[in-house]
Each structure stands twice: as structure tokens, then as C-alpha cells.
Amino acid sequence: MPDIxxxxxxxxxxxxxxxxxxxxxxxFVREELHLTGNxxxxxxxxxxxxxxxxxxxxxxxxxxxxxxAQDAEIVTVEGLAREDxxxxxxxxxxxxxxxxxxxxxxxxxMAATATLRRNPHADLxxxxxxxxxxxxxxxxxxxxxxxxxxxxxVMNGALxxxxxxxxxxxxxxxxxxxxxxxxxxxxxxxxxxxxxxxxPNMLHMQVLRSPMPHARIAALDVSEAATMAGVETVLxxxxxxxxxxxxxxxxxxxxxxxxxxxxxxxxxxxxVAENPLIxxxxxxxxxxxxxxxxxxFDAEEAMQPGAPQLxxxxxxxxxxxxxIRKGDVERGFAESDLIVEETYETQAIExxxxxxxxxxxxxDADGTVTVQAPDQNITHHRHMLARILNRPINTVRLIMSPVxxxxxxxxxxxxxxxxxxxxxxxxxxxxxxxxxxxxxxxxAKRHPFRIRYRMGLRKDGRILATSMYMIADxxxxxxxxxxxxxxxxxxxxxxxxxxxxxxxAICVYTNNTxxxxxxxxxxxxxxxxTEAHLDLCAEKLGMDPIELRRVNAMRDGxxxxxxxxxxxxxxxxxxEAAAQAARWAPGEPHRQTRGEQRPDLGGNDTRKPCTLGAxxxxxxxxxxxxxxxxxxxxxxx
Amino acid sequence: xxxxxxxxxxxSLAEAFEAIGRFGAAARVVAGATDVLxxxxxxxxxxxxxxxxIDVSRIPELCGVELRGERVRLGANTTIAAFLANPVLVEHxxxxxxxxxxxxxxxxxxxxxxxxxxxxxxxxxxxTPAMLAMNSVLTLYSSANGxxxxxxxxxxxxxxxxGQTRLQPGELVGSxxxxxxxxxxxxxxxxxxxRSLVISTVCVAALVRLDxxxxxxxxxxxxxxxxxxxxxxLTECEAFLQGxxxxxxxxxxxxxxxxxxxxxxxxxEYRREVLVNFVERSITDALAELGxxxxxxxxxxxxxxA
Ligand SMILES: Cc1cc2nc3c(=O)[nH]c(=O)nc-3n(C[C@H](O)[C@H](O)[C@H](O)COP(=O)(O)OP(=O)(O)OC[C@H]3O[C@@H](n4cnc5c(N)ncnc54)[C@H](O)[C@@H]3O)c2cc1C
Numbered sequence: 001m002p003d004i005x006x007x008x009x010x011x012x013x014x015x016x017x018x019x020x021x022x023x024x025x026x027x028f029v030r031e032e033l034h035l036t037g038n039x040x041x042x043x044x045x046x047x048x049x050x051x052x053x054x055x056x057x058x059x060x061x062x063x064x065x066x067x068x069a070q071d072a073e074i075v076t077v078e079g080l081a082r083e084d085x086x087x088x089x090x091x092x093x094x095x096x097x098x099x100x101x102x103x104x105x106x107x108x109x110m111a112a113t114a115t116l117r118r119n120p121h122a123d124l125x126x127x128x129x130x131x132x133x134x135x136x137x138x139x140x141x142x143x144x145x146x147x148x149x150x151x152x153x154v155m156n157g158a159l160x161x162x163x164x165x166x167x168x169x170x171x172x173x174x175x176x177x178x179x180x181x182x183x184x185x186x187x188x189x190x191x192x193x194x195x196x197x198x199x200p201n202m203l204h205m206q207v208l209r210s211p212m213p214h215a216r217i218a219a220l221d222v223s224e225a226a227t228m229a230g231v232e233t234v235l236x237x238x239x240x241x242x243x244x245x246x247x248x249x250x251x252x253x254x255x256x257x258x259x260x261x262x263x264x265x266x267x268x269x270x271x272v273a274e275n276p277l278i279x280x281x282x283x284x285x286x287x288x289x290x291x292x293x294x295x296x297f298d299a300e301e302a303m304q305p306g307a308p309q310l311x312x313x314x315x316x317x318x319x320x321x322x323x324i325r326k327g328d329v330e331r332g333f334a335e336s337d338l339i340v341e342e343t344y345e346t347q348a349i350e351x352x353x354x355x356x357x358x359x360x361x362x363x364d365a366d367g368t369v370t371v372q373a374p375d376q377n378i379t380h381h382r383h384m385l386a387r388i389l390n391r392p393i394n395t396v397r398l399i400m401s402p403v404x405x406x407x408x409x410x411x412x413x414x415x416x417x418x419x420x421x422x423x424x425x426x427x428x429x430x431x432x433x434x435x436x437x438x439x440x441x442x443x444a445k446r447h448p449f450r451i452r453y454r455m456g457l458r459k460d461g462r463i464l465a466t467s468m469y470m471i472a473d474x475x476x477x478x479x480x481x482x483x484x485x486x487x488x489x490x491x492x493x494x495x496x497x498x499x500x501x502x503x504x505a506i507c508v509y510t511n512n513t514x515x516x517x518x519x520x521x522x523x524x525x526x527x528x529x530t531e532a533h534l535d536l537c538a539e540k541l542g543m544d545p546i547e548l549r550r551v552n553a554m555r556d557g558x559x560x561x562x563x564x565x566x567x568x569x570x571x572x573x574x575x576e577a578a579a580q581a582a583r584w585a586p587g588e589p590h591r592q593t594r595g596e597q598r599p600d601l602g603g604n605d606t607r608k609p610c611t612l613g614a615x616x617x618x619x620x621x622x623x624x625x626x627x628x629x630x631x632x633x634x635x636x637x
Numbered sequence: 638x639x640x641x642x643x644x645x646x647x648x649s650l651a652e653a654f655e656a657i658g659r660f661g662a663a664a665r666v667v668a669g670a671t672d673v674l675x676x677x678x679x680x681x682x683x684x685x686x687x688x689x690x691i692d693v694s695r696i697p698e699l700c701g702v703e704l705r706g707e708r709v710r711l712g713a714n715t716t717i718a719a720f721l722a723n724p725v726l727v728e729h730x731x732x733x734x735x736x737x738x739x740x741x742x743x744x745x746x747x748x749x750x751x752x753x754x755x756x757x758x759x760x761x762x763x764x765t766p767a768m769l770a771m772n773s774v775l776t777l778y779s780s781a782n783g784x785x786x787x788x789x790x791x792x793x794x795x796x797x798x799x800g801q802t803r804l805q806p807g808e809l810v811g812s813x814x815x816x817x818x819x820x821x822x823x824x825x826x827x828x829x830x831x832r833s834l835v836i837s838t839v840c841v842a843a844l845v846r847l848d849x850x851x852x853x854x855x856x857x858x859x860x861x862x863x864x865x866x867x868x869x870x871l872t873e874c875e876a877f878l879q880g881x882x883x884x885x886x887x888x889x890x891x892x893x894x895x896x897x898x899x900x901x902x903x904x905x906e907y908r909r910e911v912l913v914n915f916v917e918r919s920i921t922d923a924l925a926e927l928g929x930x931x932x933x934x935x936x937x938x939x940x941x942x943a
Contacts, residue, residue: 002642022640024674044675045745046834058744063674065667067644068692114743132833133742280638280684437679612832613738619727 006066010035011079020277025069026050026061029076036196037077037106037189039404041135041354042436048134049354051107051114052076058114060133077106077189080113089113090187091164092151093144094179100138102186103354103404107134109187112148119618120155126614127152137354137405182402194358194373194401199429202360203232205422206279207415207432208269208286209442210261213511214295214308217259217288222269225285230278232426234286235270239421242390248380248412249482250319252311255388255417260293262310262476263513265441270418272430299473299508300450310476310509317509319474320482322489324503326561332465332500336456340537344453344529348473349446351518355404356434357443359416361423368395369420374403376411376517388417389424396420408517412444412479444479444516447472447507449488449525453533461543461551465500466493470526474507475514481507484515484522490562492526494534495571496552501561544586546579581605639677641665643689650698650809654780656691657807663688666809668714669748671741672757694750698778699811702726707817709771713752713810717741717764729817731926732842735825736767739840742833752810758796758867759836765868766860767825767842768792771815779808787811796867821846821856822929824922826915837863838904839911843919847883847927854878857891859916864908865900874916883924885931892917 041049115130359373485505538545720733829835862868
């Protein structure tokens with residue numbers, strides 16, 4: 001492998017290193033210099049977690065070949081704070097609660113720094129534009145904007161420096177703004193996520209993934225890959241010593257495909273090598289002979305007789321059917337003045353946490369295997385790993401690394417088994433970092449639902465009967481699916497007092513990407529349809545949709561459809577507050593108007609659509625045709 | 638992942654052609670690399686290896702912006718950031734600054750080049766319609782027997798289809814020359830899934846000049862992208878407006894001629910509606926830049942997101 005000499009100044013220090021010619025600036029800074037404050041979120045210039053200053057101009061370092069930055073002056077997030085003192089911007093991020101998972105924050109701080117350097121008086125619109133290339137999945141951006149405005153005002157003297165200090169405790173934390181304990185480590189880049197961790201003698205793992213949605217693995221030959229220079233080992237299902245069958249509710253998943261692949265992206269073999277490049281080259285040498293099997297991509301089709309079967313233990317592909325029966329639904333319908341039927345569909349959703357999956361596994365001197373990964377359910381993962389590895393549980397340890405966004409997507413175990421096996425087999429630390437694309441194809445999604453809704457109501461709006469028949473596409477493995485079905489069935493009919501309820505939530509295996517846990521865990525899909533359906537019913541009844549909800553709302557002491565006795569129920573107060581905040585005008589045909597005609601838009605507390613060109617306005621002002629000095633410097637033309 | 642054995646940064650055209658000659662098809666030219674790096678990833682080209690990557694961004698002959706009489710010469714390496722920051726461009730190519738604010742984000746604009754955008758030949762390339770509207774001509778360099786050869790290709794003939802241009806193997810874009818549009822009102826409209834970092838679903842570039850009395854259209858240039866395989870000029874709209882009075886119904890009439898230009902296979906109806914409204918709004922916005930306001934009910938109509 002040829003190499004080149006790279007000479008750079010990074011955070012004021014000069015470096016000269018020989019490295020592989022194809023490294024990007026991001027790789028060089030993170031892997032060669034071990035400055036891991038800036039992250040890799042997408043590798044394609046989209047997310048901004050890698051934003052760094054190059055000769056004073058902010059760049060996405062994942063799009064910069066390091067050789068392009070030869071002789072340049074680089075500033076990473078580590079270079080902002082001087083002698084342990086955070087910058088005003090970093091302190092403002094801390095104060096405003098702008099960091100949540102923290103993975104986007106180093107890049108965000110860099111973009112905010114660039115924005116205020118360009119114009120110390122940037123208004124909100126210009127700040128938004130300046131952060132336009134940086135994505136955050138947690139905050140909804142409001143607190144980030146608040147932080148940048150706070151910093152701007154402190155820098156300009158419009159606010160005193162004390163505005164950055166923690167609010168004094170006034171006897172209660174409720175209603176107070178409390179700073180996060182871990183925020184300083186996030187705004188400075190000091191916090192280490194799994195992909196930031198290194199150990200001496202560490203190996204790197206890459207995984208061969210199925211290009212087929214459903215196929216028998218007729219032959220799998222890893223011999224050529226395994227004998228390549230720099231390859232330490234190649235793992236397949238044959239390396240699993242214990243029970244190669246795990247899951248949250250149903251044990252149906254192997255660590256790596258065992259004889260058959262059931263979705264595009266399923267892991268087949270893992271190469272462990274001296275560096276990721278060798279590991280990737282070895283993946284190309286693995287020979288797999290697939291015998292294609294008929295595949296099914298629609299949950300209802302998968303339930304039909306004759307459909308391709310995914311798991312022997314679940315004929316008909318139904319992996320879970322949750323039923324709730326309360327009262328007599330048919331009688332309720334018979335007594336209704338109005339019956340409204342509709343079918344609702346929701347789509348698969350990727351969590352898109354900014355931190356792609358990553359993990360580091362190693363053996364302790366006493367033989368204990370440790371996996372550090374951003375797992376949202378370490379105790380459960382530890383139990384599953386002990387069975388997979390056929391080890392006593394006291395020799396299996398899981399350490400939860402900071403989760404750079406999860407939203408449920410890091411609850412379902414996916415790659416930890418391969419990592420643990422790799423560490424045990426090689427007796428060396430092994431790290432595995434997903435690419436963004438890999439995270440998309442391999443990780444669990446939100447279940448897409450198809451919901452047949454039937455609701456019976458009296459003329460006065462009272463709901464007499466609800467029937468929801470929900471079919472969820474669970475993809476190739478059950479994962480959190482059964483729990484998601486339970487939640488959908490328990491909560492789906494909404495917080496409404498309904499005498500007769502029939503709920504069916506059915507999770508079906510298909511050859512799609514597995515679905516798993518995601519924010520609200522099934523309640524989102526089902527309650528979305530309930531609220532949409534109530535709007536429809538209100539329209540048919542000629543009733544105000546808020547009023548319809550008021551009529552049916554559960555009240556203090558209500559008993560839920562699953563016979564839970566509630567104490568205080570805040571639904572009515574919530575509806576009231578929401579209607580007021582939205583300036584809801586009963587009887588307005590809201591659903592028919594859009595855009596500027598909507599009476600509830602444009603007032604206090606509503607957000608204007610974002611605009612572009614804040615700086616354009618400055619350029620076209622005759623007094624300032626050229627832009628700031630930094631803009632001029634930025635352009636070499 | 639993109640890998641290569643050598644990264645060459647030639648400092649002259651001669652050095653560049655020496656490298657191009659030495660490696661031939663085993664080398665890849667990059668300028669900003671903002672198209673090439675994301676292209677070599679899973680789901681697109683996958684892992685790609687070159688013997689050499691030739692970075693043309695430091696070749697002086699490919700740099701610089703210069704006014705040459707009635708024409709403006711933009712070096713191939715002109716960054717999108719320069720559209721906003723270079724005084725010659727701000728004055729003589731006013732549509733570019735509007736294009737720039739919609740282009741990627743601040744950071745990518747510092748790196749992304751004009752030639753890269755044209756050569757990449759995406760149907761949704763944002764700079765291409767802006768340059769089309771200014772009658773651009775590319776100067777291409779090649780090398781034969783140690784001599785640098787030059788030829789010119791008008792931009793409207795250069796892009797042949799998605800990813801396809803008239804650029805020959807071993808040829809470099811040296812510069813792009815366009816009309817000086819000083820005194821024109823300009824506008825750029827774009828819609829995609831979000832505001833920053835987004836591929837256009839429809840985009841429109843417009844430049845407008847009025848006659849001496851400020852009453853009639855004297856010269857209108859409109860170009861569109863993302864509605865067909867190649868960005869194009871809306872010559873029929875331009876001809877319709879020529880010499881007509883500045884009135885809302887005239888502008889609307891011109892805009893409606895654009896509807897049939899949508900050739901995309903997806904979201905046709907949506908694109909037709911947006912394109913017509915965008916043509917109307919871009920002319921209105923360009924007039925506004927000249928200090929002329931045309932009130933029109935549909936011009937302010939909210940453009941719904943794709
Ligand atoms: C996150 C992101 C957002 C983006 N947003 C937008 C957007 O909003 N609008 C838009 O239009 N594009 C967008 N792009 C695409 C890209 O940034 C532009 O097309 C850019 O102009 C490409 O220029 P470059 O110099 O980086 O090209 P490069 O990647 O360096 O090159 C692109 C192609 O041009 C060739 N080339 C470059 N210079 C020359 C030359 N002088 N002679 C011959 N061939 C040459 C290269 O060989 C290559 O084939 C985006 C890209 C990313 C990653």
C-alpha cells in the first residue's frame with residue numbers, strides 16, 4: 001500500500017505523518033491524530049457532524065481528501081476552547097440545553113462559530129441558514145438557535161456574561177432550566193462514543209450483507225478471504241458456540257445468517273482485519289452461492305395460504321396476534337346512528353440517529369468478554385449474549401457507550417454477537433463501525449401498519465363501538481414486534497371512553513427489513529389512525545372535531561379498555577390548552593383551507609416557514625456589496 | 638469508499654496533461670470532489686479504486702473571474718461561494734448569487750465548483766440553468782503532442798443527458814464565458830424536500846431587462862432544471878414576453894406556456910403546477926429586483942413542499 005506524507009497544522013500544532021493517500025481529512029484527524037471530537041454521521045456531506053475549519057473556512061471534512069488540505073491550517077472542535085475554558089458559544093449551548101444525544105453538537109458548535117464569525121450580529125434567519133448544513137435529530141433545533149442567539153448577545157454585550165451561568169436554585173426544579181451534567185463534554189467534543197474508542201492492537205470488522213431478500217445459502221466459502229494478508233479471521237454462523245437463536249420476545253434470529261437469508265442487508269459473514277480497508281477487500285473474496293427462494297414483501301400477502309414461509313415455527317407468517325375484546329362490538333354498531341369505515345396505512349421509518357451503529361469488544365485478562373456499544377437495553381443484550389456465546393453470564397459484560405441518538409433503534413440487538421465472537425476468537429480488541437448506508441439497510445425500522453378502522457357513533461358524538469384490525473409488516477425477524485403489537489392494541493383506541501372495543505394487532509413476517517422498536521412503540525401508528533378517524537367522523541356528524549373529542553374523553557377515575565383504573569386524567573385540560581394555543585375557532589373548516597388563508601397561522605407562537613438568502617439581502621444593499629472579509633478570503637478566485 | 642494510490646495536485650495545465658496522459662482512464666479528475674466522493678459509496682458506485690486522482694483545483698489557468706468587455710469569464714474552478722462573494726459576479730451575473738443561496742449549504746459551496754456541477758450533468762444541477770440563461774460557452778482544453786488545444790462548446794450543446802456531456806476523455810474544462818447581465822433583475826426559484834442540502838424537484842433561473850421607458854419587456858432569459866433529462870431554456874416563454882407590457886396577465890400567460898416542458902417520469906402533475914408558478918414568480922421577483930412590483934394573486938401563492 002503506497003503512502004503519502006501529509007503536513008498540516010491542527011489546532012495550532014504542526015503535524016507531519018505518512019498515511020494512505022485516500023484518507024479523507026476526517027479520517028486523518030480521527031484515526032491518525034486521535035482527535036475524535038468531530039464525528040462521522042453520513043460520510044456524504046449531508047449531516048455536518050464532521051464540520052471543521054480549513055484555513056478559516058468551514059468544510060465538511062468527510063468530503064475533503066486529506067491531500068487536498070495539504071499544508072492547511074485545521075481547527076477541529078477540540079481547538080475552540082482554550083486551556084479548558086469553553087468558548088462563549090459552547091457555554092451558551094450548555095446553558096440553553098442545546099445538546100441532547102450530543103452527536104451533532106461538535107459540528108453544530110463549529111457551524112455556529114462560523115456563522116457568528118461571519119456576522120457577529122446575525123439574526124435568527126441568518127443563524128438558521130448558517131446551520132443549514134448541520135442536521136440534528138433530537139432537539140428540533142429550537143434550543144440550538146436559542147443558544148446561538150444567547151452567545152451572540154453575550155458577545156455583543158447586549159446580555160451580561162452572567163447570562164451564561166446556571167440559574168440559581170429557587171426551591172424547585174420544576175419550571176426551572178437545569179443544565180445537563182454531560183453537556184460540557186458534548187460541546188467540547190470530549191465525550192467518546194463507540195466509534196471514537198481505540199485500544200492498542202485493535203482490529204477492525206466489516207460484514208458481508210445479503211443482496212437477496214430470500215435465498216438459501218447453498219455454499220459459503222470464506223477460505224480465500226481468511227488467508228489474505230492482514231485478515232485475522234472470518235466469522236460465520238459456524239463460529240457460534242451457543243444457542244444461535246435470539247430475540248426480544250421470540251427467539252428467531254441468528255447472529256449471522258444460518259443457511260438462509262431473509263432480507264436484503266442481513267449479515268452473512270464478518271471479516272476481522274488489521275484495518276477496515278483490508279476487511280472490505282476480503283469481503284469481496286467471500287464466495288456465496290445463493291439459491292433464490294420466493295419472497296414476500298406485503299404483510300397481507302404473507303398471511304395468504306401458499307405464501308412463502310419465513311420461519312418454520314410460525315406457519316402463516318404470523319408471529320404475534322394481540323387481541324383485546326371489551327363489551328359487545330356488534331351490538332354497539334347496531335345501536336349506532338353512524339358507522340364510519342376507513343383504511344389507514346403508515347410507512348416504515350428509519351430512526352436516522354446521527355450516530356451510526358458502532359461497538360468495541362475486547363477480552364479482559366480473566367477472560368471476560370466486554371462489548372461497549374450504544375445499546376439501549378444492555379441487561380437484556382447481556383443475557384442474550386451469554387446464551388449465544390455459551391458462557392456463564394459473569395464472564396459477559398456490556399458497557400453502554402454514549403448513545404448518539406437511538407429513538408428505540410438501538411434496542412434491538414444486531415451486531416454485538418459478531419463483535420463478542422470476534423474478540424473471543426482473535427483475543428484482540430475489535431471495533432466495528434457501520435456506514436450510514438449500512439445502518440439504513442441493516443437496522444430495524446418502525447413497523448408499517450395497515451389499519452382497517454370501523455367506528456360506530458351516536459348523533460351526539462358518543463362513540464359506541466370501535467374496531468381496529470391492524471396488520472403490521474414485521475419484516476424478516478420478530479425483534480420488538482410482539483411488544484409493539486401489544487402497545488398498539490392497548491393504546492390504539494385512544495384516551496376515549498368507549499363501551500365496546502375490539503382490537504387486533506397482527507405482526508407478520510415478510511422479506512422486508514425487520515421492524516423493531518421506535519419511539520412510541522406502536523402507539524404512534526394506531527393513534528394516528530384514531531385521530532385521523534375522529535376528524536373524519538366529526539366531519540360526517542357536522543360536529544367540531546375538538547368537541548367530538550371532549551364528548552368522548554376519559555375523565556378522572558376512568559377505567560381503560562384493558563381494565564386499568566386511572567387516577568387523574570389530564571386529557572380535557574390538554575385539549576383545552578391545545579385548542580387555545582392554536583387559536584382554534586370552532587366551526588372553521590380548517591381541513592379545507594391551506595396556506596395563507598388559514599386563520600390559525602401567522603400569529604403569536606407560530607413558526608414562519610424558513611427562508612433563504614439572509615445574506616443575499618446584505619449583499620444587495622448598496623453599502624455592502626462585497627460581503628465580509630472572511631467571505632472574500634474564502635474564495636480563491 | 639473511494640481509494641487511490643496517488644493524489645496529484647498539478648500546478649499548471651502542462652503538469653495536469655502530463656498526469657492525464659500518464660494514467661489515462663485509470664485516473665479521475667476532481668475539483669471540489671463533492672460529487673465524486675459521495676458517488677463512490679454503497680448504493681451508488683460502491684467501492685471505487687483509481688490509480689490516481691488528479692485534483693485540478695490549483696491550476697491557475699482554471700481559476701479566476703474576469704470581465705472581458707460584454708462577456709464574463711469564469712474559471713472552471715470558480716466555487717459556488719464565489720457566486721455570492723465575488724464582486725464581478727454579483728454585478729455581472731446577478732442570477733448566480735440567487736442560485737448560490739439555494740445550493741447545498743455554506744460549507745459545500747466553498748468547495749463545489751462550477752465546472753464540477755456542469756460536468757457532473759445531473760438533471761437537477763442548480764448552476765446549469767443559471768449559466769444557460771446567460772448564454773454560456775465552455776472552453777475545453779486537451780493536449781496533443783505536448784500542445785494544449787482549445788475548443789468551445791455552447792453550454793446548451795454540452796450537456797447531453799444525465800451524467801453525459803460532450804467532454805472527451807482527457808479533456809478539461811478551462812473556463813465558462815457568459816454574457817454580462819449587469820442591470821438585469823434576477824431570480825432563482827427552487828423546491829425540494831427541504832430548504833438546505835436538497836436536490837431540486839424543480840428549479841428556475843430568470844433574468845429580466847426592461848426597455849428604456851421601463852414599460853415593456855426588452856430581454857427575458859428563463860432556464861429550468863429537474864423537469865427533464867437536461868436543463869433547458871424556456872425559449873417560448875422568452876419569445877412570448879419580448880416587447881410585451883409588464884402586466885400580471887402577460888406574465889401569467891408566459892408562465893402557462895411552460896407546463897408542457899415537464900418530462901420527468903415522477904410527480905408530473907406536481908411539477909407542472911410548480912413550474913408554471915415558479916416561472917411566474919421568478920419573473921415577478923426579477924422585476925422586484927429592478928424596483929418594479931407586479932401584483933398578482935397567484936404569484937404569492939404558497940408553493941407547497943414536494
Ligand atoms: C450534501 C450535498 C449537497 C449538494 N447540493 C447540491 C445542490 O443543492 N445543487 C447542486 O446542483 N448540486 C449539489 N451538490 C452536488 C455537487 O456539490 C455539485 O454538483 C458541485 O458543483 C460539484 O463540483 P465539484 O467541484 O465538487 O465536483 P467534483 O466532484 O470534483 O467533480 C464532478 C465531476 O466533474 C469533473 N470535473 C470537475 N472539474 C473538471 C474540469 N475542470 N474539467 C473536466 N472535468 C471536471 C470530475 O471529473 C467529475 O466527473 C451537492 C452535493 C452534496 C454532497
